[in-house]
Amino acid sequence: MSKITKKILKSILLSSVMSLMHSSDAKAQNPFLPSFEPEDDDSDQVGEIKHRIYKNVVKISPTGRMSMVNGHRSHSSHRSHYSGGGGHSSHSSHYSSSHTSHYSSSSSSRSSSSSSSSRINGLYSVPTKTAADYSLGDRTIKSGIYGADVNKLAELLVSKYYLKRNSVTKKSGYTLYDANMSAAIKHFQRDAGLTPSGTVDNTTSIALQTWDESKTTIDLGFRDITEGTTGYDVSQLVKLLTAAGYAPESSKLEYKSGNAVFNSEVAMALKMFQAYNQLEVTGIPDTQTITKLKNFKK
Template sequence: MKAKFKTLLQSIVVTSIATLVQTHGLKAVPNYHLSDDAAEDDNLTLSKSSNKLNVKMLLHLNSDDTYLLAAHRSHSSHRSHSSHSSHSSGSSHYSHTSHSSHSSASSHYSSTTTTVKTYSLGQRTISSGVSGEDVEDLAKLLVKYRYLDESSVQKDYLGDVCCDIHITKAIKAFQEDAKLKTDGIAGSVTISKLQHWSPELGDRVLKKGMYGSDVAELIKVLIAQDLLSDSEIEDEQLFDEHVEKAVKSFQKDHNITATGIVDNKTLSILIKL
């Protein structure tokens, strides 16, 4: 079993028991034992014992991302237990618990198998708190178009990328540029637009750090007006410091505040020349 997943399960059990103790007192909490199967790294066992009830649950993680949860419950009335041990020179062994002939017992077995579903980007809506392979693919697109810094992408305890505050903020920034509802939720429309993102020059305000086909158009205009040279271009779709410098130079020459930002005023003068 994956170490992080196993640690998570142990934490859930311990936290739940601690909550019961705080709320109802120590007597309200049964005696639990949580253990790993030394022979099977993919097994985790949780057992509970009392005078009348013995419960054991086994969680097995399969290689195909499914898991099997099996439970064994035994109940007896007026049952006595005794343990036997025998010793020999240099060795000892212990037998299993034996039951008296006056005990009656019943056992109940149940099991369930659950598949952990994976999603491709576009198969579901992605919102804050959602994690998975599709969230990772979404983050890669947001990083590609410079809406998200790669260092801000975080993974959870299972190794999945989670839609956190950084990704939500990046989704909103993209939605604003794409003239979509700015809610930070990546539904089918937002995802499709991002997957086929190809903005034209004038669709959005451009500034340093932005990336896209509209930046490529801007660079061509700046080169055509000898404000920028081919040798300065490292990425034809990236608004870098060289592009910003060229824009500022143009703005100064035309009595526009030299912000380095290509807004509607700057662009309208630039494309008329």
């Protein structure tokens, strides 16, 4: 690097420092400001360059007081932008309101999103349901599934005479869809004219909820039969008594929704069967009596 280049760089550095001064005595107050003394061989050239720098950057008054030219104008313009015509107030208001609004909106959005969804790799996804969150019809139910929807399914199967309450299995506090429930669903699907798949889709769940239990083909022995009970199982009992030779009098039989009603005539025929087969004569189709009827041979 030549001497003249070095001197020019020193001049530029000196001018930059001087641009930060607000008074001609700044240098006197700051002993750390560098001094510059040109050498004889290039003083004229450096002086010319310094003159141009001072003219563009520093203004010198007749009294010798120095002030910045470009820096001062820029500062004044900047101050005017913030204070003139309410500029500062307007800018502050704009910043405050927009920033606050943006922050509040973003915060609200984040809060809303976090309450209804989870973030995975920067993307929002619907949170996984727990066993308690499912309602009947939300999903296809098959072997091994448990939850609130299976609870509801079990209640319907019990009320429609397809499942005994004491055959329900629990897992983690919820009803488990096991082999017993699958067999009950197949039974219902056959009654309802559906494909007996043993799994519960939306069609099956809707059909079960609207099912008339009087149409259930209840197996004899599935439930207790007492005076006034009607259903497929009572009709089955009448058929078995007839096949065994103890048919109730047909004129005294009653029917409801196409199925026989367990009345006094059916009870009397059952007592006769029990008496002739050395069974306890109760007139009630208990397990022992039903087993004897199903296996009876003349």
